[in-house]
Structures are given as structure tokens and as C-alpha cells.
Amino acid sequence: MEQLKNWIIENPTIFSVVKYILLVVFVLILIQLIRRLLRKKVTDTVARYKSQKSIEIIGYVILIFLSFSYFTGNIKDFTLAIGIFTAGIAFTLQELILSIAGSLYIFIVKVYKPGDRIEINGIKGDVIDVDSIYTTMMEIGQWVSSDNYSGRIVKLSNAFVFKGPIYNYSQNFPFIWDEFNLPIKYGSDVELTKSIVIKIASETLSEYTSKSKAQWKEVVNKYYIEDAIVDPTLAITLTDNWIQFNLRYIVDYKKRRHTKHILNDKIHKELEKTKGKVTLASTTLELIEIPEIKVNLNKNDSL
Incomplete structure (x- = not known):
């Protein structure tokens, strides 16, 4: 032991290099251990891949920083180096950490669950699935009109639950309000039209109306919200070209398009039966006739 101390005193440069090599080896081993841990724990x-790459990049950056600090003598305590390394990991993997936290938040608060129809991040x-990192959705809309599936499966990071609003179409109240306009020609029997539309x-x-009434009572009791009319309502607006009938009604969130088709079809058939x-x-479009212009040319006129 005494000989080792004497050797260190006599060869301070060699001892410093050996100490630096051990430090580098320790950091490299730590990086590999973290990479193996992520390989086992992260299933996606x-x-x-991204988390392991991030750890690798952080490791090289930390090694460069430690090398500079070691030879300039700015870092005296190795504990500080470990703290910086941990902070670097947390900063680089913040999206992954937020995703895991988001999955816990979704599960505990019950923001949504498989089977719910939601809108998040546009x-x-x-x-169709919620795991520890991603929410998997069957996309609706885009190039497809109405509430039809586009055929694309979307994976969205669970971190988005902390970054913006989440619209849930089915939680607590699995109904939505929908409407459409019916243009009726001036001179038509307005009262007859009203009775036909409301009846159908x-x-x-x-x-839908009977089921939604019971559901809406539960929503009113649970949240600070006023009561709403769930029965079909009709509003009339006079426009420049026609009398506009606006029908507003409640419908199952998954049957919006089909229900609108049935209503339009039945109303159209009943209106045809009124015989004008x-x-x-x-x-x-009103076309205005251009007035006739007569031009007489006299051959004797000179220029």
C-alpha cells in the first residue's frame, strides 16, 4: 500500500490518465446498462430505438464535457457529474417520460378508454388501444365525408393529453346534436311543412330522445351545466330565395350520417305527397335580356 502511494506521488500524470480512463469506462458501462434497461422495458x-439513440448521444456529450472539465479541474466531485448525466437523460427523454405519465393520467382520471370516439391534436x-406510450386510433374523416373511417390507423403519443383539449364524443353522454336545413319555396303551406317535419x-x-333524456339528467347532476332540450326542434328563417327550415335533433354519435339520410329520405317522400x-x-338565376343595338352604316360617309 505504501509503495502504491509512493508510485502515485512519483507519477501523478500516469495516475491522472488512469483515473480518467476509469471514469470514461464507468460512464460507458452506465450507458450500456441504461440501454439494456430500455430495451427490456420499452415494448414499442x-x-x-429513439430512446437508445438519445442515451447514446447524451453519453458522448457527457464524456466530452467530463473530459474538458477533468483536465481543466472544474469538477471536483464526481457526484456532480452523475447529477448532470441524469439531468441530461431526463431532458432528452422528456417526451417518453411524458408519454408514460400521460398513460397513467388517462387510466386514473379516465380521460378516455378503448371504444370511445375522441378528437385530440386535430x-x-x-x-382501439391505449398502452404505456401510445394511443392507437382508427381515423375518421379527412378525405372521407361525415363520420366514416378513412382506413388509417393513427398512433398518438400519450403526452398530448397534457398539451391541448381532448374532445370525447361518447363519455358520460353518448349522443350529439346534429342539424340540417330544408329550403322551402315561398308560397308553400308553411304549417303543413312544419307538421310533416316535426312528425317524421x-x-x-x-x-334516441328517450335514452338521451335519462343520460342528460345524469350529466346535469354530475356537472355544473344547465338543462337542455333533447326533443327535435324546428326554427324558420326567411331568406332572399326561400323559407329555410332548420331541424335540430339529438342522435347516437356513431349513427349521425345514417340518421340524417333517413330523415331526408322520409321528409322528401312526404313532401312529394302534398301534390304541390x-x-x-x-x-x-335571373337572366336579364341585353337591349338590341342597331347600327346604320352609310356608304357615302367619308372618314
């Missing part, structure tokens, strides 16, 4: 291929779809809407939507008393309007 993309997240696993993407709308049905949730009430008969077609009776099941009620006529659907359409956009009309």
Missing part, C-alpha cells in the same frame, strides 16, 4: 419499436377517431323527426328519433302544396326550393 420506434420509442425503444385528429378524430375511435380509440319525432317518430324517427323517439328512441309544399315545394322544395333551389337556387335560381
Whole structure:
């Protein structure tokens, strides 16, 4: 032991190099251990690849920083180096950490669950899976009109639950309000039109209306919200071209398009039976005749 101390005193440069090499080896081993841990714990291929790459990059940056600090003598305590290394890991993997925290938040608070229809980060779809890092959705809309599937499966980081609003179409109240406009020509029987539209809407939507009333009572009791009308309502607006009938009603969030089709089809058939008393309007264009211009040319006129 005494000989080792004497050797260190006699060869301070060699001892400093050996100490530096051991420090580098320790950091490299630590990086490999973390990479192996991530390889086992992170199941998603993309997240696993990115996290391991991030650890590798951080390791090289830390080694460069430690090398500079070691030979300039700025870092006296190795504990500080470990603290900096840990902080670097946390900064680089903040998205992964937020995703894991987001999955816990989704599970505990019950923000949404598989089977719910949501809109998050501008993407709308049905949730088909929620894991520790991603929420998987079957996309709705985009190039497809109405609430139809586009066919694309979207994976979205769970971290987005902390970054913006989440619209849930099915939680607590699995119904939505929808509406459409019916243009009726001036001179039509307005009262007859009103009775036809309300009758068809009430008969077609009776099941949704009765179920939604019970559900809405639970929502009113749970949240600070006023009561709402769930029965079909009709509003009339006079426009330049026609009388506009606006039908507003409640419907199952998954049957919006199909229900609108049924209502339009039934109303159109009933209006056809009125034999001209009620006529659907359409956009009309009035063409104004250009006045005739007569031009007389006299051959004797000179220029």
C-alpha cells in the first residue's frame, strides 16, 4: 500500500490518465446498462430505438464535457457529474417520460378508454388501444365525408393529453346534436311543412330522445351545466330565395350520417305527397335580356 502511494506521488500524470480512463469506462458501462434497461422495458419499436439513440448521444456529450472539465479541474466531485448525466437523460427523454405519465393520467382520471370516439391534436377517431406510450386510433374523416373511417390507423403519443383539449364524443353522454336545413319555396303551406317535419323527426328519433333524456339528467347532476332540450326542434328563417327550415335533433354519435339520410329520405317522400302544396326550393338565376343595338352604316360617309 505504501509503495502504491509512493508510485502515485512519483507519477501523478500516469495516475491522472488512469483515473480518467476509469471514469470514461464507468460512464460507458452506465450507458450500456441504461440501454439494456430500455430495451427490456420499452415494448414499442420506434420509442425503444429513439430512446437508445438519445442515451447514446447524451453519453458522448457527457464524456466530452467530463473530459474538458477533468483536465481543466472544474469538477471536483464526481457526484456532480452523475447529477448532470441524469439531468441530461431526463431532458432528452422528456417526451417518453411524458408519454408514460400521460398513460397513467388517462387510466386514473379516465380521460378516455378503448371504444370511445375522441378528437385530440386535430385528429378524430375511435380509440382501439391505449398502452404505456401510445394511443392507437382508427381515423375518421379527412378525405372521407361525415363520420366514416378513412382506413388509417393513427398512433398518438400519450403526452398530448397534457398539451391541448381532448374532445370525447361518447363519455358520460353518448349522443350529439346534429342539424340540417330544408329550403322551402315561398308560397308553400308553411304549417303543413312544419307538421310533416316535426312528425317524421319525432317518430324517427323517439328512441334516441328517450335514452338521451335519462343520460342528460345524469350529466346535469354530475356537472355544473344547465338543462337542455333533447326533443327535435324546428326554427324558420326567411331568406332572399326561400323559407329555410332548420331541424335540430339529438342522435347516437356513431349513427349521425345514417340518421340524417333517413330523415331526408322520409321528409322528401312526404313532401312529394302534398301534390304541390309544399315545394322544395333551389337556387335560381335571373337572366336579364341585353337591349338590341342597331347600327346604320352609310356608304357615302367619308372618314
